[in-house]
Each structure stands twice: as C-alpha cells, then as structure tokens.
Amino acid sequence: MRKPNVIVFFTDQQRHDTTGAHGNPMGLTPNFDRLARAGTHLYNSFACQPLCGPARAALQTGRYATQTGVFRNEITLPPDQPTLAQVFKAGGYATGYIGKWHLAAQDPVPPDLRGGYDYWLAANHLEFVSDAYDARLFDGDGNEQKLPGYRVDAQTDAAIRYIDRHRDTPFLLFMSFLEPHHQNHTDDYPPPEGYRQTMDANLWTPPDLVALGGTSPWHLAGYYGMVKRLDEAFGRMMDALRSLDLTENTIVMFTSDHACHFKTRNAEYKRSCHESAVRVPTMITGPGFMGGGQVTAMFSTPDIAPTLIEAAGLQVPASMTGASILPVIRDARAPWRDDSFFQVSESETGRAIRTKRWKYGVTADYDHDRPGAPSYREVYLYDLDADPYEMVNLAGMAAFRETADMLKARLLDWIARIEGETPEITDAPPTFQRQHRPHYSDLRREYQADTSMGMNPGD
Incomplete structure (x- = not known):
C-alpha cells in the first residue's frame, strides 16, 4: 500500500476560539468544524512558546525552544538538528514548503537553512516582503515570485499546483500562512475586500477582550475576516484532494504557531503564556485519524512532528522530546502526560x-x-x-x-x-x-x- 501523503495547513497567530468547535458563534470556520467532527479534534492544543520563531523551530524538530537554541526570534535554526522534512525525505517522500519560514536570518533563505525541504516557495519574513494583495515569495533558486490574488488564495493556489504535480508520489507539504497575523508595517489585520464590514455587522468578542480591551475594538473584525478566508482556503484545498482522489490517502493537520491576545496582557499581541496567546485550534483528518473524536489530552507543539512521523509509518528520531498522540487517539486509556509546559521570551x-x-x-x-x-x-x-x-x-x-x-x-x-x-x-x-x-x-x-x-x- 502506498504511504500516506501529509499536509500541514499552518496559520499564524490564530486563537482557538475563532472556531465553531471552540464556541465561536459567527460561523467563521465551517470546514475546520466539519472535519474536526469527522476526524480528530485535539481540544487542548497549545503552543509551547508564544512566539513565531521558537514555535516554528519546536514544530520542525519536535523539541522545546531551549533545546533547539531558538528561544527568541531572529535566531537561525541550526541545520544539524533532525527535522520533520528530513525524516520524511529519508522515508522516500517528496517534501515541499510554501509560505512563511521565520527560521533563518535572511531572504531569500539559502538551501542549507530550509530545514530539509526540497521544493521551496517561501520567505523568511513574509510580513516584511509581501502584503495582503501583494504576495511575494522566493523560489528554490532564490528568485522573487509575485503571485496573483489575496495572499491566502495565492499560497493556496500554489499548494494545489504542488499537490497536482505530486499526485502519484507520496509527499509532505507544509502550507505556512501569515494570516491571521497582523501586517507589521500598517499594524492592521487586513482581510479580503468587504470582509471587515461583514464581520463588523455581527461581531462576537471573547470575554477576555470585552473586559480588558486592548486593540480588539478596531482589529477584531479584520482578524475574523482573515480567519474566514483561511477556512475557505482550507476547504478549497480539501476539494482539490477530493478531485484528485487523494482524500483517503492524505493526512491533513490544521494548526497554528500561537494565538493572539490583542495587547491585553502586554504591549504586544503574543509573548504571554495566557490562554489567549498559547491555545490554538488543532485538528487532524485522514488515515488513522478518521472518527478519532474530541481528544482532551494535553497536546503541545513538540508533539506535532512525532505524531505525523508515526502516522506515516516512519521512525521518530530519538532527539525529539515530543511524543506521538496516536496511541491516545486509538485508546483514550493510553498513558499520557496531564500537563503542558511553556517557555516565553522577548517580553x-x-x-x-x-x-x-x-x-x-x-x-x-x-x-x-x-x-x-x-x-x-x-x-x-x-x-x-x-x-x-x-x-x-x-x-x-x-x-x-x-x-x-x-x-x-x-x-x-x-x-x-x-x-x-x-x-x-x-x-x-x-x-x-x-x-x-x-x-x-x-x-x-x-x-x-x-x-x-x-x-x-x-x-
């Protein structure tokens, strides 16, 4: 039997309570919610470090921030650490990365700092080299590529093209979006045209933001608009898998690097260990995960790589501190930790x-x-x-x-x-x-x- 394909649909700075599965009443994420019910919903899912670079290093290596050495932003991930892509590549997989990297010190990212991914259409600092309607990424040769459309759609189009080209070979594809992260140079959350007004007309504000304020009164509508477009892109990517007859043999994980507290806990949007900065939406569908239901075990960023590696039938490197949650999905009585550990830096x-x-x-x-x-x-x-x-x-x-x-x-x-x-x-x-x-x-x-x-x- 052919090895399963693996896709990671990775958002940036998305709160868990943007999803209907976590109680948001606005209907922003029908695709996430539907597939979380059909597959496995990791209800208690957390970022081990509420900051882009450290969280991404932890995901790619299955290790905590202080173990990778990437304990704050702008530290390059050491190339000598076994990564998700390297394990899949050694297992006979094609590997591809599209979107935001944030684990190197430069753009374009040189080949030896790409974490082992072969196909490359990415930027280290996507928020600095592109905008909502100006999607710019660098290809494998370091050439800038301007992609048409809203940035979420442009990256999804590129991902669907990759999936189509690799339909006959097992692949690992990492789809890394900037959204719903703020656009740094404008300090705004720019959704697609018209979405902000639609969100404003029926806005639900989480209780912590109601009580603490922060920037949510003028940012939340745009943020929600970005979340809605991400979910639409997620559905479109799943439609592509179905049209290519790949649904039954493709594991898809949806998760985020950290969440967003809208400057209610400090002067930033994250860099805090409060739920609003560390709790993220996470679900997995595909072979081994269908009908898993709602899993309440404590799941953390370093567990992602071991989980996907074991699900693909590959050997988890001994260097990885995280653990595969597959045994718990198969049997809720399986041993598992009953707490999660967080590290934080920069603030x-x-x-x-x-x-x-x-x-x-x-x-x-x-x-x-x-x-x-x-x-x-x-x-x-x-x-x-x-x-x-x-x-x-x-x-x-x-x-x-x-x-x-x-x-x-x-x-x-x-x-x-x-x-x-x-x-x-x-x-x-x-x-x-x-x-x-x-x-x-x-x-x-x-x-x-x-x-x-x-x-x-x-x-």
Missing part, C-alpha cells in the same frame, strides 16, 4: 505550566541573551474551571498556597527535564483574599467527603 523570561484545571506562571528579569534564568518569581495562578478566560489571579492568596506549591514542584520538574536547570522560584507576596467561586466538582467532592463521614451536607 520577559518566563515559564508556565497548565493542567486541565490550573495555569501557573513565573517570570524573571528579561535578559535578551539568555534562554532561561537562575531564579523566577510567581506572577499568576488561574483556576480554569471557574475562570477559563483568566480574569482572576489567585497568586499570593493563602487559600491557594498548597495548589501553587504543587504546581511549582511540577514546573521545576519540567525545567529540570527540558533545560537541565534547577532555578529558584520565589512565592508571590501575600495578597488580599477575594471570594472565589468553586466549581461544581469541588462541591461534589465536599459533599461526598461529608456524607462518607456521616455529616449532613447542609451543616
């Missing part, structure tokens, strides 16, 4: 951990040249069951000291395993004890404890 040097209920974060004085720090201080603790948009910071509250200590120990264990360091973490200073709404599961546990001791739950 701060920080670390965080997330369980299904808690988010715990620490920070240090930022040092541009250091990937980590010898000591950190607690800055936030959120109860995601009661506070999914992270509006009530529990750090420093005496009632949550035991929880914070447990999460601190788990975070230090992650740092030791991934970074080989043993930093100190200073407790948050005591803060005023505010009321906290318990989750029903807490009340249920209290009820069970009281009744087991013969107490009246109403006492």
Whole structure:
C-alpha cells in the first residue's frame, strides 16, 4: 500500500476560539468544524512558546525552544538538528514548503537553512516582503515570485499546483500562512475586500477582550475576516484532494504557531503564556485519524512532528522530546502526560505550566541573551474551571498556597527535564483574599467527603 501523503495547513497567530468547535458563534470556520467532527479534534492544543520563531523551530524538530537554541526570534535554526522534512525525505517522500519560514536570518533563505525541504516557495519574513494583495515569495533558486490574488488564495493556489504535480508520489507539504497575523508595517489585520464590514455587522468578542480591551475594538473584525478566508482556503484545498482522489490517502493537520491576545496582557499581541496567546485550534483528518473524536489530552507543539512521523509509518528520531498522540487517539486509556509546559521570551523570561484545571506562571528579569534564568518569581495562578478566560489571579492568596506549591514542584520538574536547570522560584507576596467561586466538582467532592463521614451536607 502506498504511504500516506501529509499536509500541514499552518496559520499564524490564530486563537482557538475563532472556531465553531471552540464556541465561536459567527460561523467563521465551517470546514475546520466539519472535519474536526469527522476526524480528530485535539481540544487542548497549545503552543509551547508564544512566539513565531521558537514555535516554528519546536514544530520542525519536535523539541522545546531551549533545546533547539531558538528561544527568541531572529535566531537561525541550526541545520544539524533532525527535522520533520528530513525524516520524511529519508522515508522516500517528496517534501515541499510554501509560505512563511521565520527560521533563518535572511531572504531569500539559502538551501542549507530550509530545514530539509526540497521544493521551496517561501520567505523568511513574509510580513516584511509581501502584503495582503501583494504576495511575494522566493523560489528554490532564490528568485522573487509575485503571485496573483489575496495572499491566502495565492499560497493556496500554489499548494494545489504542488499537490497536482505530486499526485502519484507520496509527499509532505507544509502550507505556512501569515494570516491571521497582523501586517507589521500598517499594524492592521487586513482581510479580503468587504470582509471587515461583514464581520463588523455581527461581531462576537471573547470575554477576555470585552473586559480588558486592548486593540480588539478596531482589529477584531479584520482578524475574523482573515480567519474566514483561511477556512475557505482550507476547504478549497480539501476539494482539490477530493478531485484528485487523494482524500483517503492524505493526512491533513490544521494548526497554528500561537494565538493572539490583542495587547491585553502586554504591549504586544503574543509573548504571554495566557490562554489567549498559547491555545490554538488543532485538528487532524485522514488515515488513522478518521472518527478519532474530541481528544482532551494535553497536546503541545513538540508533539506535532512525532505524531505525523508515526502516522506515516516512519521512525521518530530519538532527539525529539515530543511524543506521538496516536496511541491516545486509538485508546483514550493510553498513558499520557496531564500537563503542558511553556517557555516565553522577548517580553520577559518566563515559564508556565497548565493542567486541565490550573495555569501557573513565573517570570524573571528579561535578559535578551539568555534562554532561561537562575531564579523566577510567581506572577499568576488561574483556576480554569471557574475562570477559563483568566480574569482572576489567585497568586499570593493563602487559600491557594498548597495548589501553587504543587504546581511549582511540577514546573521545576519540567525545567529540570527540558533545560537541565534547577532555578529558584520565589512565592508571590501575600495578597488580599477575594471570594472565589468553586466549581461544581469541588462541591461534589465536599459533599461526598461529608456524607462518607456521616455529616449532613447542609451543616
């Protein structure tokens, strides 16, 4: 049997709650939502580093930012690390990359810094060399190519041409879009003509942006318009697979490098370990993933490469820290971690951990040249069951000291395993004890404890 093709449909800076599968009521992503239901929806999917370069390095290598050396932007991915493309190429696949790279220091990107991809139509800094209606990429010979149409459509057209040319051979195609990232030189989110007005007429704003403001009042409509066009392009690419009779033998992953908090958590759009910057939409369809349903296991960027490599029947390199989630998709009882680890740089040097209920974060004085720090201080603790948009910071509250200590120990264990360091973490200073709404599961546990001791739950 022929090996399955693999396509990664990769967006930039897309929040998880732009999708209907995560509760957005605007109908922006019917293709994502439909295929997430039919295939596998990775409900708890996170960027391990909320920044373009480090997240992309982690995806291509299956390793965390401090392991790749790309712990902030403008650091070149070392060419000696095994990558997704190199593994597929060694396995007999044609490999192609279209779009934004952001893992080299120059445009055009020289061949030895392309991560092992053979076909190349890309730019290192796509946001600097192109615009929404001025799509410019560099081909394999380093020549600039201007593609017609809105940038999302232009790149999708190029991808469909690649798929058509390789219909008879197994291929790995990485489709890397800039959208819905802002256009840097205008500090705007430029959607296709007319889409901003359509979005404005029925705009839904996530609760964190309602409460915290930021730039969403003037940026969100354009951002949503870009998301809608991406989903339309995703559907068009899937239509191309169907027309070429490739649907049944092509694994397709849709995911993003990080999300966007619209300057509500710092002076940037990302570089924060809050849900609004690290939680991303992720689904997989195709052989091995159809009917997988909603998987709630904690999935992170370094898990992407091992998952796709195993799904293609190839050997996952020992250098990859992430793990394939295929065993969990096949059997929800399979062993899997119950937390996710985050590193952050450029706005701060920080670390965080997330369980299904808690988010715990620490920070240090930022040092541009250091990937980590010898000591950190607690800055936030959120109860995601009661506070999914992270509006009530529990750090420093005496009632949550035991929880914070447990999460601190788990975070230090992650740092030791991934970074080989043993930093100190200073407790948050005591803060005023505010009321906290318990989750029903807490009340249920209290009820069970009281009744087991013969107490009246109403006492």
